[in-house]
């Protein structure tokens with residue numbers, strides 16, 4: 297469950313009302329404050345990425361091209377020592393995801409050489425995941441890793457994700473500065489909505505990389 301267009305202040309109130317029709321000021325304020333602080337962290341991260349790629353002239357366009365979505369997730373305890381899949385292996389389709397979780401481990405990331413590694417929970421630590429849209433926008437300079445959640449034991453895993461999502465209709469297109477003979481264009485321009493729609497089709501779910509199949513050059 298979550299909040300789309302989470303940058304709109306009254307959305308946190310509406311979301312709280314769904315969970316507590318009689319109201320819950322403390323929850324609502326916590327969510328608002330979380331959104332405020334985490335969106336600043338997201339902006340710092342994206343600014344650093346744009347600067348590190350030397351494409352500062354696109355900074356304002358990039359910073360203004362997204363909306364936020366906040367999702368609260370619960371992975372039920374399987375009540376068994378056998379490891380079960382909580383969330384299937386996938387790449388995020390958006391720009392940047394910032395994850396925070398309780399003390400129950402389960403998040404795993406696939407390294408470029410094909411090893412699944414655990415992301416062990418550390419208090420006060422956020423995990424930043426790059427999504428396919430940023431991978432495409434940077435013409436492949438930044439890797440969008442496959443990740444999954446594996447659960448076992450008797451304790452539920454809770455996580456909260458702030459997702460940076462391209463605005464409706466925004467064309468995701470690598471700037472010309474990142475395309476040259478050594479780095480040929482990897483993906484044709486696309487919108488997030490069209491890409492995500494494809495990724496949910498039978499073909500999109502079956503193929504190894506929905507991004508490559510959908511708009512790979």
Ligand SMILES: O=C(O)CCC(=O)C(=O)O
Nearest residue numbers: 369388395403445455457
């Ligand atoms: O719960 C987590 O830590 C990961 C969630 C996730 O990968 C997602 O929602 O895309």
Ligand SMILES: [Fe+2]
Nearest residue numbers: 386387388443
């Ligand atoms: Fe994910």
